[in-house]
Amino acid sequence: MSRLIDVENLTLQFDTDEGRITAVDNVSFSLEAGEVMGLVGESGSGKSVTAKSLMKLNPRNAVYGPDTRITLHLEDGPVDVMSLQNDTEMKIVRGGSISLIFQEPMASFAPAISIGDQMVEQLMIHTDFTKAQSKELSIEMLDRVGISDPSTRFGQYAFELSGGMRQRAMIAMALSTKPKLLIADEPTTALDVTIQAQVIDLMKDLVTEFGMGIIFITHDLGVIAQTADKVAVMYLGKLVEQGEVRDVIRRPAHPYTRGLLAALPTLDDIDAPLTPIPGDIPSPLERPSGCVYHTRCQEVIGPRCSAEAPQFLQVDTNHAAACHIHDASEGAA
Amino acid sequence: MSQPTLISAQGLSVHYALRGGLIGPKPYVGAVENVDIEIASGSFFGLVGESGSGKTTLGRAMLRAAPISRGDVHFDDGEVSYSLKNLGKQDLKDYRKRAQLIFQDPYAALSPRMTVRDIIAEPLEVMGLTSSRAETDERVREIAAKCRLNVEHLRRFPHAFSGGQRQRISIARALVSGPKFIVADESVAALDVSIQADVLNLLKAIQEDMGLTFLFISHDLSVVAHVCDHVAVMYLGRIVETAPTRTLFSNPRHPYTSALLSAIPSLDPDDRGKVQKLEGEIPSPTNPPPGCKFQTRCPHAIDVCRIQEPSLEPAGTEHHVACHRWQELRDQTN
Incomplete structure (x- = not known):
């Protein structure tokens, strides 16, 4: 496999009326061609902003950190x-080599x-094809x-298609420019489980066929387990854990990942109590000190x-977490 | 069932008129068709199905918030007994006090211009359940405490709260009139997983504490498995299977239930490709297929399924299934 994208020290802040908000804090990851990376986190964790910054698709008040390299x-x-x-230069990343699929297929087509x-x-913009x-x-x-019946669907409008159909059309559109990287932002969240299974299947087939890299953003760890090769977990703009999908799900190394897995209702043991993570996600205006x-x-x-931000430490081959419990010097002290 | 039935539907249908039909019978959409359902007092009854299955409409009809076109809904909490189809104005007012709804989206359900105290107190004032402001405040504080909101929270406006806290405010508002029956329509669907568990635990605690009966509507089978004691599965306005939770999840008899269970993404990465994939999508209720409504997607459909609609038949203790071939399919798997 060949390297597709390197993200190093991505930091992104927004200037707002209430002050400067940190949305993404020093995030680094890389992706190979043909690899699927799951980006997991709750609302407000910065996963969508991270993905969009790969296309520099951020509002005007966005400020990138000086060390950011993509x-x-x-x-x-x-x-x-x-x-x-x-805009001309940006065409390379916006719809050219990188395509984006949004969560809500109704909102992403012009009605x-x-x-x-x-x-x-979009094909006329990104390729040399004629209209025909x-x-x-x-x-x-x-x-x-x-x-x-694709030739009939071709002439129809978004409202004439069902939710699953729209998301398929969205995928068709995103892939027609043959992107190297596909960013799928919660592509199945608005869909029913049976349709979700169909769309996941379709995306897997397409990865094999086109050999592109996919960044799959979701809050659903089940979807990640079924699609991704590797996983990155985000919390409040920080990358807290990263690793191969089996390692992260079976041996989560960060307390947040463990908490997420414990809070998830599963069908294996329906009598198991659901354990919520206590408290709420803090407001980005009140970022906790030390470990967020x-x-x-x-x-x-x-x-x-609460005093010191933890370093990203290797806990195993290709598995790292940002937590003081993995710091050997702490254990010795 | 040891517990008496609190609310039940008999042959309940909800139809919405469609445009057209100057000649001949008026066209309509059957959002809910011929549903029989019995909810025991004190139970946590789950209603699952895909979007368009009619689960929300059924929930609303049981609150008399959707028109009852055919059949009826009976409510009996030991104090009053109502037939919802023919409910007088006064009785309907009284019923509103006894049956309440918790909405899906805690961001849309709360007025941004009212304080939390006013939001929770509004049902009391509208229904005239308290005689003085002091009494209202007392009641609001009591219910807020049950939903883990403190006095400080009551003075603030909803924008200051997170999704989980807002949902707790919605729950408090639904509970304040002292209802017996609560319809929770996708009440945790908009919440993050870490918060969702907290709200589910709260609903369960309140239900046990106050002896309430819940109709819990959800598309998420894993959530339903964890909180409900009895589950009904809907497809295109019909109930296709109903059973105690454990039975339904261990021995699903309807091919649709099996497919739904199989489609839930497993947390085990080595389960990939094991999904029993269901082709196609739920048909439009304006143009339902003949016979069994699931036949267009069912891998086991045979001729009889395309002609005759199956009715719910007993398949075990409190277990009912509407499928022509459930016995055959059971014998095949065993």
């Missing part, structure tokens, strides 16, 4: 995403333009994602947790 490795050489300035016209439009070629490819893609999770953590080991 490098996209393309066939023609690496692209430094942070240095992209105007008054047919599905087909929207698909053709674009139409042909669009219909082929609709067929590929399992939409029956210490206010809710049930494994606090001492004053160090």
